[in-house]
Amino acid sequence: MEIRKEILQEHNKKQIQGLENDFSRLAEKLTEKGVNIQGLLQRLQDFQVAIPSWALGAGGTRFGRFGFFGEPTSLEEKIDDIGILHALTKTAGAVSLHIPWDIPNDYAAIKEKAKGHGIIFDAVNSNTFQDQSNAQLSYRHGSFSSMDKEVRQMAVLHNNEVVDIGEKLGSKSLTVWLADGTNFPGQRDFQSSLLNTEDSLKKIYGHMPDDWKLFIEYKPYEPNFYSTVIQDWGTSFMLANACGDRAYTLVDLGHHLPNTNIEQIVATLMLKDKLGGFHFNDSKYGDDDLTVGSIKPYSLFLIFNELVNGMERSKQNPELAWMIDASHNIKDPLEDLLQSLEAIQESYAKAMLIDQESLLEAQSKGDVVQCQEILQDAFRTDVRPLLAKARVDLGGAINPLKTYRAMEVRNELIAERGKHTVATGL
Ligand code: LRH
Ligand code: MN
Numbered sequence: 001m002e003i004r005k006e007i008l009q010e011h012n013k014k015q016i017q018g019l020e021n022d023f024s025r026l027a028e029k030l031t032e033k034g035v036n037i038q039g040l041l042q043r044l045q046d047f048q049v050a051i052p053s054w055a056l057g058a059g060g061t062r063f064g065r066f067g068f069f070g071e072p073t074s075l076e077e078k079i080d081d082i083g084i085l086h087a088l089t090k091t092a093g094a095v096s097l098h099i100p101w102d103i104p105n106d107y108a109a110i111k112e113k114a115k116g117h118g119i120i121f122d123a124v125n126s127n128t129f130q131d132q133s134n135a136q137l138s139y140r141h142g143s144f145s146s147m148d149k150e151v152r153q154m155a156v157l158h159n160n161e162v163v164d165i166g167e168k169l170g171s172k173s174l175t176v177w178l179a180d181g182t183n184f185p186g187q188r189d190f191q192s193s194l195l196n197t198e199d200s201l202k203k204i205y206g207h208m209p210d211d212w213k214l215f216i217e218y219k220p221y222e223p224n225f226y227s228t229v230i231q232d233w234g235t236s237f238m239l240a241n242a243c244g245d246r247a248y249t250l251v252d253l254g255h256h257l258p259n260t261n262i263e264q265i266v267a268t269l270m271l272k273d274k275l276g277g278f279h280f281n282d283s284k285y286g287d288d289d290l291t292v293g294s295i296k297p298y299s300l301f302l303i304f305n306e307l308v309n310g311m312e313r314s315k316q317n318p319e320l321a322w323m324i325d326a327s328h329n330i331k332d333p334l335e336d337l338l339q340s341l342e343a344i345q346e347s348y349a350k351a352m353l354i355d356q357e358s359l360l361e362a363q364s365k366g367d368v369v370q371c372q373e374i375l376q377d378a379f380r381t382d383v384r385p386l387l388a389k390a391r392v393d394l395g396g397a398i399n400p401l402k403t404y405r406a407m408e409v410r411n412e413l414i415a416e417r418g419k420h421t422v423a424t425g426l
Contacts, residue, residue: 057423248276
């Protein structure tokens with residue numbers, strides 16, 4: 001199943017005049033405010049988000065999983081599905097693999113297929129939170145932090161293998177998320193757990209090629225419910241500093257205790273040139289992995305304000321890795337991802353409309369009311385014509401979700417793959 005250009009353009013034809021009217025009206029208004037429209041469109045077009053290879057089928061919880069029909073059952077089919085997202089949105093030009101869920105069989109063939117869709121291989125993810133069927137030892141009592149030297153060694157070797165796999169695909173970064181932790185007080189010694197983890201990370205850092213980056217992802221709880229070794233940004237930041245210049249903190253939006261000020265964490269990490277990237281999603285309570293922007297769109301906007309600022313001011317901070325990490329328990333996975341991609345672009349565009357100069361002036365005057373007015377003027381701007389214009393100029397769909405439905409993509413996939421196919425992953 002491929003999105004054929006001519007059919008996509010057929011669908012666009014009916015909407016193009018409406019878009020041109022909306023776009024020129026908005027562009028005129030924003031130009032009056034001193035916004036560089038072409039610059040903004042270029043930044044939107046350059047903004048590529050990596051799609052997680054583990055989130056192209058239906059997700060689930062311990063209480064069950066409702067399969068979605070026509071799910072991809074191979075890495076090849078997953079790359080094709082990401083190709084559909086990229087053809088429609090022109091902003092999904094990367095994939096983030098999770099190993100061993102998605103080990104390529106034929107490296108040359110999978111690289112060729114990805115290239116054909118305009119997709120690159122972003123960060124690769126290791127997995128020391130599940131025991132593999134052929135494993136000699138278990139991660140039941142931790143991996144990097146385990147008190148058992150051989151278990152730590154097994155975890156380090158696995159991560160080195162993931163780096164080697166990534167290197168063959170042209171990836172340039174490794175994301176490490178550890179489930180390591182405890183469910184009960186007294187279950188394990190905190191200090192030796194952290195020391196073992198630091199030691200294991202340093203070994204992997206040493207194995208990585210010199211042009212690779214290490215992303216250390218933190219999470220306060222789940223699957224452990226009393227303590228987690230890498231529980232918060234501070235612990236990840238400390239471990240990244242202990243590893244070296246090419247180790248950074250990765251912020252998964254769902255990995256924060258309720259009401260945590262994530263935009264402040266982002267500002268702090270960028271100031272210290274230690275922000276590596278994001279796992280975008282949204283949540284109401286815990287690590288709910290819901291559609292980006294579906295619960296707290298204003299919070300996402302405030303985070304992008306710090307990102308736009310940080311990208312301006314913290315030139316030492318590396319180019320950020322943008323990735324989605326969501327789980328589709330009830331929506332069509334591809335429709336869910338289309339909505340997430342739109343929400344990310346929307347927040348980025350709105351943040352780029354913030355009049356930072358006036359904001360700084362109002363802040364220096366202590367004019368708190370004006371500060372909020374400046375932020376919310378940008379947030380209240382309907383930027384959708386800008387997003388559509390950026391897409392259509394690259395050959396994408398004016399309205400990706402509408403076109404996805406009009407082209408009955410899901411039915412095509414079911415016809416091709418059968419109804420009850422199940423994708424690997426979460
Ligand atoms: C942990 C996490 C991590 C992945 C996993 C699939 O909650 O966010 O990024 O390895 O989800
Ligand atoms: Mn994540």
